[in-house]
Amino acid sequence: MSSSRRGFYRWLRIAVIVGAAALACFVVQRQLSAENGPFSDIPDYGSAVFTPAHRSIGEAVEDFFDYRAQPTQPIQFPHKIHIANGLQCVICHAGVNQGPDARIPSVKFCMTCHRVIAKDKPEIKKLTAYFDQGQDVPWQRVYGFNLESHVLFNHAPHIRAGVQCAQCHGDLSKQITAVRSVNLTMGFCVECHQQHAAPTDCVTCHY
Ligand code: HEC
Ligand code: HEC
Ligand code: HEC
Ligand code: HEC
Ligand code: HEC
Numbered sequence: 001m002s003s004s005r006r007g008f009y010r011w012l013r014i015a016v017i018v019g020a021a022a023l024a025c026f027v028v029q030r031q032l033s034a035e036n037g038p039f040s041d042i043p044d045y046g047s048a049v050f051t052p053a054h055r056s057i058g059e060a061v062e063d064f065f066d067y068r069a070q071p072t073q074p075i076q077f078p079h080k081i082h083i084a085n086g087l088q089c090v091i092c093h094a095g096v097n098q099g100p101d102a103r104i105p106s107v108k109f110c111m112t113c114h115r116v117i118a119k120d121k122p123e124i125k126k127l128t129a130y131f132d133q134g135q136d137v138p139w140q141r142v143y144g145f146n147l148e149s150h151v152l153f154n155h156a157p158h159i160r161a162g163v164q165c166a167q168c169h170g171d172l173s174k175q176i177t178a179v180r181s182v183n184l185t186m187g188f189c190v191e192c193h194q195q196h197a198a199p200t201d202c203v204t205c206h207y
Contacts, residue, residue, distance in 0.1 A: 071140035073177040075123050083173040089165055096155045096165075104139055107131045142178045143169070152207045161196065 082092075090096055095103035111131050118124045130137050145151040158168075165172070170181030182188070186205075193200045 075126050077177050079172045079175045097159050100154045107136050142180050150206050
């Protein structure tokens with residue numbers, strides 16, 4: 001073989017290796033985005049109490065790239081103070097026994113106490129400002145599924161069956177605003193359903 005011919009083959013070999021590596025990257029990338037697509041974690045903002053708006057371009061970009069930061073709530077609502085004061089979850093999340101949505105209380109409900117309690121504190125002044133403008137607090141969603149997974153979740157049968165809130169949401173008496181402390185994956189749901197002889201056919205949870 002002439003040396004130029006050998007040189008050509010060497011370049012060809014390098015080109016094939018580089019090409020194969022690029023292809024591998026592409027395939028892995030596709031695989032990852034199929035499992036965890038750019039929209040796979042954008043939550044379902046079905047409930048009117050939650051706002052779908054991103055506060056900043058940065059937040060929208062993070063969302064696009066599937067980075068689920070802990071949401072920043074407009075008011076530092078302290079779960080632990082209210083729970084320590086003896087307020088039950090169901091007082092505020094009244095839907096939990098009734099249907100699919102646990103619900104978030106309206107600003108009017110908060111003001112039944114905060115017209116008087118701690119009214120000079122900065123966070124309560126923010127709350128009062130929303131109330132005065134006739135607006136609800138634009139709480140950001142913490143839990144929830146992306147629309148494409150078509151998950152059907154209903155609180156009521158779980159509460160009836162005695163499943164504790166903490167099993168799916170962690171210990172709120174230690175949290176300020178709610179933190180996504182439990183990852184509610186399909187495996188998590190199905191494992192408990194198997195243990196409690198609850199239904200596990202696909203249509204139980206997907207519509
Ligand atoms: C049943 C009465 C009650 C209701 C209803 C209530 N709170 Fe409170 N809240 C309290 C009490 C009591 C405290 C503790 C006040 C203190 O320590 O001075 C408190 C404290 C707070 C604080 C901390 C204030 C600070 O900086 O010290 C915030 C913020 C707050 N509540 C927001 C809310 C919001 C938002 C709602 C509605 C979702 C709400 N609260 C509903 C009774 C209530
Ligand atoms: C078996 C797991 C499970 C249990 C138990 C559970 N939750 Fe949930 N919760 C979820 C899931 C899943 C979502 C998201 C639902 C969705 O996006 O459709 C959710 C959403 C919520 C929300 C957001 C508002 C809404 O309705 O989407 C609140 C508030 C809430 N849960 C409170 C509670 C409280 C309070 C309890 C206990 C009385 C409780 N949860 C028990 C799984 C659970
Ligand atoms: C005084 C009213 C109040 C009480 C009592 C209360 N919460 Fe909340 N909860 C709220 C408010 C307001 C929010 C929205 C801010 C946030 O995400 O923390 C919220 C948010 C949540 C969320 C996140 C919802 C989502 O997906 O965006 C969960 C889960 C939750 N609460 C569970 C509980 C549990 C469990 C208890 C009882 C141990 C409880 N809460 C008691 C007012 C309350
Ligand atoms: C800690 C245990 C546990 C976890 C976790 C759990 N479930 Fe359940 N689930 C139950 C029990 C128990 C029942 C009640 C079955 C009954 O009523 O006989 C139930 C019932 C249901 C039902 C109603 C079924 C029917 O037709 O009666 C749906 C839908 C459901 N779960 C969806 C989910 C989804 C989605 C998740 C995950 C986000 C989940 N569950 C996580 C224990 C659990
Ligand atoms: C007990 C509830 C439950 C049952 C039963 C269940 N799933 Fe799921 N599944 C879920 C939840 C919850 C998610 C969403 C997880 C998330 O978004 O992180 C999910 C996600 C999925 C996804 C991914 C969807 C996406 O786009 O992200 C597929 C596919 C899927 N399930 C198929 C099935 C099939 C097929 C069956 C029956 C063999 C089944 N599931 C049974 C709860 C369940």
